[in-house]
Amino acid sequence: MSYFSNINKIKFEGPKSKNVLSFKYYDPQRIINGQKMEDLLRFSVAYWHTFTADGSDPFGAGTMQRPWKHLTGMDLAKARVEASFEFYEKLDVPFFCFHDSDVAPEGNTLGETYKNLDIIVEMIKDYMKTSKTKLLWNTANMFTHPRYVNGAATSNNADVFAYSAAKVKKGLEIAKELGAINYVFWGGREGYDTLMNTDMKLEQDNLARFFHMAVDYAKEIEFDGQFLIEPKPKEPTKHQYDFDVATGLAFLQANNLDKHFKFNIEANHATLAGHTFEHELRVARINGMLGSVDANQGDKLIGWDTDEFPTDLYSTTLAMYEILKNGGLGRGGLNFDAKVRRGSFDVEDLYHAHIAGMDSFAIGTLVANKLIEDKVFENFIEDRYNSFTYGIGKEIVENKANFNSLEAYALNLGEIQNKSGREERLKSVLNQYLLEVISEFATV
Amino acid sequence: MSYFSNINKIKFEGPKSKNVLSFKYYDPQRIINGQKMEDLLRFSVAYWHTFTADGSDPFGAGTMQRPWKHLTGMDLAKARVEASFEFYEKLDVPFFCFHDSDVAPEGNTLGETYKNLDIIVEMIKDYMKTSKTKLLWNTANMFTHPRYVNGAATSNNADVFAYSAAKVKKGLEIAKELGAINYVFWGGREGYDTLMNTDMKLEQDNLARFFHMAVDYAKEIEFDGQFLIEPKPKEPTKHQYDFDVATGLAFLQANNLDKHFKFNIEANHATLAGHTFEHELRVARINGMLGSVDANQGDKLIGWDTDEFPTDLYSTTLAMYEILKNGGLGRGGLNFDAKVRRGSFDVEDLYHAHIAGMDSFAIGTLVANKLIEDKVFENFIEDRYNSFTYGIGKEIVENKANFNSLEAYALNLGEIQNKSGREERLKSVLNQYLLEVISEFATV
Amino acid sequence: MSYFSNINKIKFEGPKSKNVLSFKYYDPQRIINGQKMEDLLRFSVAYWHTFTADGSDPFGAGTMQRPWKHLTGMDLAKARVEASFEFYEKLDVPFFCFHDSDVAPEGNTLGETYKNLDIIVEMIKDYMKTSKTKLLWNTANMFTHPRYVNGAATSNNADVFAYSAAKVKKGLEIAKELGAINYVFWGGREGYDTLMNTDMKLEQDNLARFFHMAVDYAKEIEFDGQFLIEPKPKEPTKHQYDFDVATGLAFLQANNLDKHFKFNIEANHATLAGHTFEHELRVARINGMLGSVDANQGDKLIGWDTDEFPTDLYSTTLAMYEILKNGGLGRGGLNFDAKVRRGSFDVEDLYHAHIAGMDSFAIGTLVANKLIEDKVFENFIEDRYNSFTYGIGKEIVENKANFNSLEAYALNLGEIQNKSGREERLKSVLNQYLLEVISEFATV
C-alpha cells in the first residue's frame, strides 16, 4: 500500500526546474571536498514531527491531514512505520530518529509497552533490511506521560527514576537491535518551575547517577553508539538543567561524564538560550564535544520553541562552516527536528518542508565550503591575531610570560594600535559568497 | 582639502569585481520598473552616526579614527560639513539627514546656539548649491542635554516645553531654508521610567499640543515638508510613547493629527517592539501612513538598539516588497540610521558599511521587484482568499451580510475545508528568488 | 452530590489563622472607601482553567486529578456545571466566565452544538436562580477547532467567517439569557504567522465588519452588556491583531467602533507585549476604555503565556491603584484567567490558588487605597508638574501658547532647573506602605 501515491521520488533537478517537488540545490551525488553531499550532510527525518504529530498546539486541536488518521493503537503504529519508509525512500534520506513513544503506543503496564515496542521494532528492523535509511539515533520519551510531571531522572519520586531507567534500558537495547549510531538524552522535564519546592543538588546528583548507569549498561550490552545530550534552556519547565552547551559541559565535567558524551545541538534551543546557532556549535567544537545537530530554526521574536524547518541561509551557512571546520559531523547527522506549520496541513507540505530544509543546508554547505577553500575568515583571523605569533605574543601563548615580564614590556609601550574588526565588510563578503557561489552552481 | 583622499568615487562594478570599494549590486542608473534605482531607493546618509559619533558606548570611550578628530567647537563643525559633502559625492548618495546638534555645537544660550546653527546652515546651503545631495529631513535633538532628562514636549517642566518649542521652530526654519523634504519627530525621552511619578495623560496631551503648534507654524512659514513620527518602544526611557506604528496611529487619530503626519519606520525599532520590520511597514502602508524609512538592522538576541548597517537580505527584500507595493516611498527615503561597529573604527569602514547597506537594499529591490512582477505572493493570496469573491464571502465584503443571514448559511454548511498556507514552500520560493534573480543579474 | 466534600466553605480568618483553606486578607464584608471589598473586587472564576482544563501542555498529557475525570460528553458537561456552582459557593465568589466550548461539547453539526449548549445553558440558569454568583462575561471559542486554523473573523475562508458569526450570535443570545454583564472578544487566531500569505488589510476590514455585525445584533436582541476586546500580542499566532491596548484603540478608532467597546486587560498579555500590567491599565484608563481585567500574572523570563495565579503584591497593588483611580471597574471584574501549575494537580490546589489570588488582590487593594488616601503619588506628581499651573505652563495647557510666544519666552530663560524624579525613594515608600498597611490590618 502507498501512503503518498501522488508523490514521485524527489530528485535533484537544479534551480531552473519548475517542479516544486524536486531538489533545486541538494544534489546527493555531487562531490564537495572529496565527499558526496549525501555522506557529508547525513540528513535525518524526525519521526515524531513527521509521522506522529497531529498539529495540535496549546490553543487548538490537530489539523494535520494524514492518510493514517483513521487508525488507532497498534494499527496506527504499523501504518506509520510503513508510511515512514515510503517517505524516506521518496525523499532519499539516509537517516531517521525516534522516541520510543513515537513508534509504539504505551501499554497499560511497562511490560505491555515493551511488547508493543518489540513488535514495532521488529517491523522497523525488517524494513531496514531493504532500505538504505539507517537509525541516526533513538531516545526515550520521558516527558509526555503524567508520571513525568516532575521530571524523570530528576523526579522527586524514586519510582519515576526507576521507571525511567527501565525505559532507557529498553531504549539502549532497541538502539543496539537497530544499529543506532547514537543515543540521545533530551532533558524533557529535567529542570524545575520554582526553587521553593526543589532540591536542585539532589536532582542533579541523581541525573549524574542516571547517566553513569546508562554508560555502564551500554558497556554491558556492548552498545557502542555515541551518547548525546541535547541542551535546551526552558520549556516545558521554566528552567531546564541542560540550559546550553556550556552548562551541559560544566555538569559533565563535574561528574566525570565528559568522556562519554557529546552534544546534540538544536538551532531553536540555542536562540531560546540567547545564543546564535553557530555559537553553540563553536563552543561544542572547540571543546571537542560536537556530536550531532537538530537542524531547525526558531523565530527570535517568539519566546517558545517553534521548531521551524531551516530555511535561513545565513544560519545554514554559518552552521555548516562550524561543521566543516569540525571535519564534519562524524557519527552525527542533520536531523530535521522541525515541524510543518499548523496551517501547512497537507501531506504535500511534509515534502515541501523537507525539500526546503535540505536545499537550504545544501546551499549553506556550498557557500561555507567555498568560504573555507578561499580562507576568507581564516586569512582575516590569521592577520588579526598575528601579534601572538612573535615577540611578547609568542611568549604569552607559549606560557613563557608572567605578570612581571608583561609589566616590564607594557611600561615601555607607546600608544597601542589596534586593527579594525571590519564586521561590515565581512557581512558584505558573506552576502557576496552566498549569491555568487550559488550563481556559479546554477550554471553547472 | 580632502578628508578621504585615499578613497576614490565608489562606482558600480558588478559582483565579479575584486575592488572592495565598489558597488557590486547597486547600479544607480539601472532601470527597475521604469525608474532608475537611484530614484527608487533614495538613499540618505545619517549625519550623526557618520560624522558626529565617536564610537563611545555605555562602557567605553570613543574609538573612531577621524581626520577631524583634533578639532573642537565651530572648527570641528565646519570640518564635518566639508567632510560630509565629500563623503556624499564619493558615495554618490542623493540625500542626507541631521539633528540640529549634529551639525553645530550648542552655545551657552539659546541665542548663541541659533547663531552657531545659522553659520553652519549657511555653509551647508552653500555646499548644496553645487551638490546633487539634498536634505531628506532634519530634526531637533531634544534628548542629549540634561534639561531633557524628563523629556521635551512631555517634560514635567514647562520651561523645557518652551525651550523645545523654540528648538523645533528653528528646526522648521532650517528645514525651509535648506529645502528639506520631510521633518522628523523621534520621541527621544518622550516617555517614562516609572508610572509612580508620571502624569501620562498630561504628558500625552502636551505632546499633542506640541504637534499642533508645529503644524501651525509650518503653515505660517509655508514649509510644506512631510511631518514624520518615528516610533520606538523603549530606550532611553523604559517606555516611549511612540511605541510602534499602531500606538502612534492611535495617538494621532485621538488628537486629530493623523492628516498631518506619516511614519518614519526604523527596522531596529520594529524588532525592539517585538515586530518584524516588514510588519511595521505593512501596518503603515495599509493605513496610508508610510512616510520614510530608517534603514538599519538590529540583532534580535540583543535587547538594545544596535543600529547596524542593513545586510540581511531577507529583511531588505521583504522591506522593499512593502515599499514597492506602496508605490515607492514618495517623499521619503532610505536613511542609513546605522553606525559602524565600535571595532570598525577606520574611515574606510564608513565606506564599507554604506556600500554593504546600499548593495543589500539593491539586492532586496531586485528580488522584491521580480517577486511582484511574477505575482508570486499575489497569486497565492488571491487564490487563498478567493472565497470572498463570490457567494457568502462576497456578501460579507460588500456589507450585505449580518449575523442572521450568516447563521442561516452556517447551519447548512458541512465540514469546512481549509487550504494549506504553504509557509514552508513560500520560504523556499523566497530563497530561490533571492539566489536566482541575483544569479541572472550577475550575468547581465 | 458533592465534588469537594472535604473542603469547607472558605472564610476570612485573618493572617494569624493556621488554616490553609481560609482567607487571610480577603474579607468580603470589610468596607473600603465606602464599599464592601466583595463589591469592589468583583472576583470571577474562569470556567475553562478550573473546570475544563486537564493540565496538558505542548510536551505532555493532562495531569489534573478531578472528580469528574471518568465522565465524557454531556455527562461530563453536566458534572462540571454541578461542580462549578459548588466551587463558587465554597469560595464565595460573585462571578464566573466561560467560553461556549468550556461548558458544552461541540456536536457533529452546528445545530447539534446549539442543542448541547441549550441544555447546559438551561442548567446553568437553573443553578443561578439559587446562587449569588453571576455571569461576568461569556465568549465564543473560535480557536480550538481545526476550522479556525487561519482565524475566525479574519480567516481567509468565508465559510469560517460565517460559522464564527453564528457562534457569536449564539453567544450573545446566551449572554442575554444568563444576564451576562459583558461579552468578550479575545482574538484567538485573529492574526498571522507570515505576511507572505496574508492579506492584512482584508483581514482587518473583515474583523471590523464582524464587530459591527455583533454591535447590530446585540441591539436587535436588546442585549445591553458591555463589549470587551482582550488584547494579546502573540500566541498562538506569531502576530495577533489586538497586540495591546494602543493597537486595539487604533483599530477601533479607525473603524468607528470605539464607542461600542472597552478593553479586558490581562496581566500576562501585557508583559508578553513588553509592557507592565499597570501600563496597559493606565493607557486604557486615560482613554476611558478600561472595561475589565483578567487577573493573572506571567513570568517575565518566559516567552509564552503562563497564566499564573496572581501573587505578586507589587503587581496587584499597582493594578488596584489604576482601578481605584478609575473609580473601580464599573461593570467589569477581576477574572482569574489563571491556571494551577501542571504539578499542582490536586483538587485542593484549585482552592489554594484562588485563595492566593484573592488574598493578593485584597492586599493590593488595601495598600493602593491607603496610597490614594494619603495622596502619596498624587502630591508628588502635583508638585512635580506644578509648572503647568501658572505662567507659561498655564498658557500651554490652556492652548494659548504657540511657537512664537514660546520661543520669545525661551530666549530669555537662564539655565533650566529640573526636579529629581525620586524613583528610589518612591519605591522605598511603596515597600513601606505594603508592609505597614498590612501590619496595621493584622492588628485590627
Added chain:
Amino acid sequence: MSYFSNINKIKFEGPKSKNVLSFKYYDPQRIINGQKMEDLLRFSVAYWHTFTADGSDPFGAGTMQRPWKHLTGMDLAKARVEASFEFYEKLDVPFFCFHDSDVAPEGNTLGETYKNLDIIVEMIKDYMKTSKTKLLWNTANMFTHPRYVNGAATSNNADVFAYSAAKVKKGLEIAKELGAINYVFWGGREGYDTLMNTDMKLEQDNLARFFHMAVDYAKEIEFDGQFLIEPKPKEPTKHQYDFDVATGLAFLQANNLDKHFKFNIEANHATLAGHTFEHELRVARINGMLGSVDANQGDKLIGWDTDEFPTDLYSTTLAMYEILKNGGLGRGGLNFDAKVRRGSFDVEDLYHAHIAGMDSFAIGTLVANKLIEDKVFENFIEDRYNSFTYGIGKEIVENKANFNSLEAYALNLGEIQNKSGREERLKSVLNQYLLEVISEFATV
C-alpha cells in the same frame, strides 16, 4: 570640608519614623541567628556608580548634581576620596569597592597612571586608618579605554594582553596594600561581536593563561584575597565569555582554575542571562562557588543592564534565603553595584537609594531567616523527596542500583503516584511570611 553637610548620619529609626533619611528596617546591631545584621549583610558601596558616574547614557549627557563637579584631574580624584569616606560614615557601611580608574585618572603613560594611583591609594589608606569601612574588593577597569576595543586578556592584540597584565598586577598590589578581602574579574569586553572575525579558542586559552598568571602573582606577593569572577551574558559585547555561573564553571573546570576562584553574582546579570537571581546563587552555592554578590536589580522587560538599587522584596528574600543556606557570604559581601536613575540627580538621592537597598535586604534577611527557622521550604522538600530515603530510592542515592535492578523494580510497579508541588500555596506562604514577619518586627 563636608560634601554632604545637610545630611546627618543615617540611623535606624524603625518603620514608624517619618524621617525619610533613616533606616526603617535595617538595624545594624539587631541580632539575627546569633549574628549582628551588620556582620551578616556586609554592605558595600560601589565607588563608580556613587562617586565617579555622572548620569550619562547612550542618548544623553551627565545629569548628576555633585559637589565635586567643578573639579578635574587629581583634584577631582582627591575630592571624591574625601566625599566617599564621609558617605561611608554617614551611611555606616562596612565596605566599599572600586575599579582602578574610578579612583585615579589615567595618565599619558602607564607609569603616570601608576603614579596617580599610588597617590590616591596612599590617601585612601590614610582614610581607612580612622574608618571602619574596609575594601571588599578592587578590580581593574579594562573596558573603557579604546585600547580594549577588542577585549583585554582576550584581545587579538598581544600588546593589550600585556598592558592588561600590568594593570591587574598593579591591582593586586593595591589590593594587598589596602587589605582587600577579594579581587574581582568582570569580563568587560572579554567576548565577541561576530564569530566571523573571532578565534574563540585562542581567546579563551589566553583568558585561562591570564588567570593562571594572576593566581601565580598573588602567591608571589602573598595576597590571600579571594579571586572572584563576575558573570555577565552580554553588553557591551554581544556575547561575553562569562555568560553565567554555569558557563564560568565549565571554563574554570576545563582550565584547572576552579580551586582558585569563586563567583561574584549580580542580580541584573542573572536576569539578562535568562535566569532568576536566586537561580544563579543556587547554582554557585551547590557547587561551593558562592563568593560575593553585586546587589542590584534589573527590569525584566528591559534588555540592557539597568543596575537599579534593589527594592524588590521577593528578590531580596529569595537571595538572602540562598545566602543564609550558604552559611552567609564568608569573605564576600553585598555590594550595591547600582546607580541612581538618571532623573534622580540630587545628592540626596544617593542616600535615598542606599537606604532603599539596605532596608530591602534587611527585610529580605528577616523573612528568609524566619522561613529557614520554621523550615517552611525544608519540611516541604523533605517530604516531597522522601522516596529517596528508603527502598529503591535509598539504593539509588547510595549508588547501589543499576538499570537491571531498576527495571526489575519498575516492571512490578502499579500506577505511579506523584505528589502535588503546591506552587500556589508556597507563593501564598511566602507573601504571608513577608507581611507577618515584618508586621511582628514593627511592633518590637
